[in-house]
Amino acid sequence: MVSIRTVDATVDFPIFDAKSRSLKKTVLGLVGGNIDSDAKVPVINALRDITVDINHGDRVGLVGHNGAGKSTLLRLLSGIYEPTRGISEVRGRVAPVFDLGVGMDPEISGLENIIIRGLFLGMTRKQMVARIDDIADFTELGDFLRMPLRTYSTGMRVRLALGVVTSIDPEILLLDEGIGAVDAAFLEKARGRLSDLVDRAGLLVFASHSDEFLEQLCTTAIWMEHGRIKEQGPLDAVLRHYKGIPEPAEPAP
Numbered sequence: 042m043v044s045i046r047t048v049d050a051t052v053d054f055p056i057f058d059a060k061s062r063s064l065k066k067t068v069l070g071l072v073g074g075n076i077d078s079d080a081k082v083p084v085i086n087a088l089r090d091i092t093v094d095i096n097h098g099d100r101v102g103l104v105g106h107n108g109a110g111k112s113t114l115l116r117l118l119s120g121i122y123e124p125t126r127g128i129s130e131v132r133g134r135v136a137p138v139f140d141l142g143v144g145m146d147p148e149i150s151g152l153e154n155i156i157i158r159g160l161f162l163g164m165t166r167k168q169m170v171a172r173i174d175d176i177a178d179f180t181e182l183g184d185f186l187r188m189p190l191r192t193y194s195t196g197m198r199v200r201l202a203l204g205v206v207t208s209i210d211p212e213i214l215l216l217d218e219g220i221g222a223v224d225a226a227f228l229e230k231a232r233g234r235l236s237d238l239v240d241r242a243g244l245l246v247f248a249s250h251s252d253e254f255l256e257q258l259c260t261t262a263i264w265m266e267h268g269r270i271k272e273q274g275p276l277d278a279v280l281r282h283y284k285g286i287p288e289p290a291e292p293a294p
């Protein structure tokens with residue numbers, strides 16, 4: 042069974058080239074993690090005391106200000122980052138979809154890139170070959186699929202990447218906001234495929250600033266603030282508290 046468990050996990054980034062003189066005082070701004078400038082080398086405390094237990098069937102949204110730690114948490118949950126302290130255990134095949142373009146090669150064709158990107162996300166070559174026609178149709182790129190990727194515009198690359206990503210069968214799907222940043226009209230077309238993808242995934246964690254997307258894909262949420270978990274629970278309650286919306290009135294007895 043797929044699952045992700047962390048206990049008091051911490052992720053620190055030592056910054057060797059920071060100008061520590063200007064960092065003498067710890068300034069806690071609204072955004073970003075803590076910067077600990079007492080140490081010899083300034084350290085950014087990106088994540089602190091993270092304890093989560095995410096299981097098969099869970100659909101978890103990640104919310105928080107810029108720099109609160111959402112992307113770093115996704116990287117911890119994917120196993121890309123090891124905790125500096127604490128425990129993190131990931132059971133299952135992870136498809137990390139942080140940057141749509143990662144794993145694409147500008148010198149090979151769109152069709153070849155579909156296969157390569159699929160392999161990168163944990164699929165087999167046979168599975169990708171079986172899906173290539175469907176992906177090609179979805180992208181509407183036509184003859185461009187035989188041209189090298191470097192001849193594509195940004196939007197054309199996104200179409201290709203989204204076509205591949207929504208065709209995979211992940212056990213653990215970790216999605217970063219970026220996916221919500223694509224061309225609105227095309228995203229509308231991708232919406233159904235994205236929902237199907239999430240339905241197929243054993244477990245989803247999705248970092249987003251879009252309520253609409255979170256409501257469509259998630260049932261629970263984790264609110265990050267300054268690298269710590271401020272609240273976890275049902276999506277609607279966490280979103281309400283995060284946005285400072287008052288509790289709905291109790292119905293009169």
Ligand SMILES: Nc1ncnc2c1ncn2[C@@H]1O[C@H](COP(=O)(O)OP(=O)(O)OP(=O)(O)O)[C@@H](O)[C@H]1O
Pocket residue numbers: 054072073074075085086087105106107108109110111112113114265
């Ligand atoms: N590779 C890195 N090296 C140093 N500091 C980092 C690194 N990655 C992230 N950080 C720091 O960790 C903190 C959390 O960043 P993170 O990218 O996880 O935030 P986020 O919640 O995803 O923000 P956003 O909503 O802006 O994408 C920030 O203070 C950031 O400066």
